Amino acid sequence: MIDSNNPIPLHVQISNALVKQIKAGMYKDKIPSERELIEAYTVSRTTVRQAIAKLVNDGILKKVHGKGTFINEGKPIQEWLSNLNSLTETIKNMGMTPSSKLLAAEQINVKDHTIDIFNMDLYRIERLRYADGEPLAIEEHYYPLSVGLKLSSYDLGTETIFDLLENEMGITLAEAEQIISTEDADARVAGLLGIPKGASVLTVERIIADELGNPLEFYRGYYRPDKYVFRVKSKRNGLRGSP
Amino acid sequence: MIDSNNPIPLHVQISNALVKQIKAGMYKDKIPSERELIEAYTVSRTTVRQAIAKLVNDGILKKVHGKGTFINEGKPIQEWLSNLNSLTETIKNMGMTPSSKLLAAEQINVKDHTIDIFNMDLYRIERLRYADGEPLAIEEHYYPLSVGLKLSSYDLGTETIFDLLENEMGITLAEAEQIISTEDADARVAGLLGIPKGASVLTVERIIADELGNPLEFYRGYYRPDKYVFRVKSKRNGLRGSP
């Protein structure tokens, strides 16, 4: 189960094992203490603490000094997850009909891009997304070349990219980090979205990574703020721990 | 400077020292390597790595395996949306100094507002917020009259409202639902924030509720997008929503 010959770091293996056990309901409220986990997995305290720190940072666990490490009861952020799942799903959930127009699908050489998480040639896919026939967003996706070339063999005007990645290509999307901001629309963005030049557009930059934190996709989205907003539920907690 | 007799943990002292040095422009791009910091502060590698990890988590530093640890240049303040933090806390976490100017503190009669979660007279507090002396955001808070009147007895130009609510008034903030969008700045907002009229501003509307879901506060914020962005981590198939 935990294998020190496995190239996956021990602390990641332990994190994953703990998550599996929590999901299986193996612990009611509290996970075993650090000393107990040291015994159970025959690792050092540093390794156990690193595994736990990751889950605390993810909001799954909560540590209380002198008491123990507890499972965080909480509600999922349903609106946000549906956005992450795919824009197609979100549009459908709102009772509208999604559609897409492929704007670009092309190779980019490593020296022509500045996406510093990828130090390799990339494949770029750009689509204009519609809801009930009205322009809603422009989405740019960047993938490693091998992934992008496989994607390009499908009809990107109609397919959902997440479906292709996960179901056709067997790629596991685990985590996403997103940054939400705004920009003044330039002429091209304004024209495509059907808004005045200089009007505010919502922007999203996103890095999707696999379970080990390796980046799989870089994404940039431009949304019409009159048609699309972000909804997030937050808890007053203070889980701003260091990993 | 770094004092092992100080009750503040060494790694926190080192974090703070690094932030101070970065702000002072002591490093151009890269901070010293972990081995160099071990020498400089006469601590173990664990302690140095703990200090750095905090700043990486806050978005101030970025580690690159085999190369070094780099300063995240000119990145706007990043708020992790999964936690409900006050702007004061967020600014401090980024190693900057928060300040405020009170713009308004006034009673509003029930018939003069349209905030449909409150069917009662309200108290409205509006402040201009600064980070390191630069305008960052305009924040409007609406409270039930009894709460607002108590708040108004404090110096709202210097106090943190969350602190007053939680520590002075014993009010428990549990959950918030936030809507993030963007608007073109009108003349007043542009003037206060020091940006051109019509430029994009990030907007947040927020309802904070107690553990039973009773609304405690309605909030509206206007943020300069060059200085402030929202950050969210999401799980693709996690057992919970966002960390």
Added chain:
DNA sequence: CAGTGGTCTAGACCACTGG
């Protein structure tokens, strides 16, 4: 008081980046 997480030391070997 025993048990918990928080901090910290002083090492070790590995994988990665660049010249």
Added chain:
DNA sequence: CAGTGGTCTAGACCACTGG
């Protein structure tokens, strides 16, 4: 190759919680 961060060990003492 020398230098970097990534992982990991095997300890130690501290501060906090609860009975």
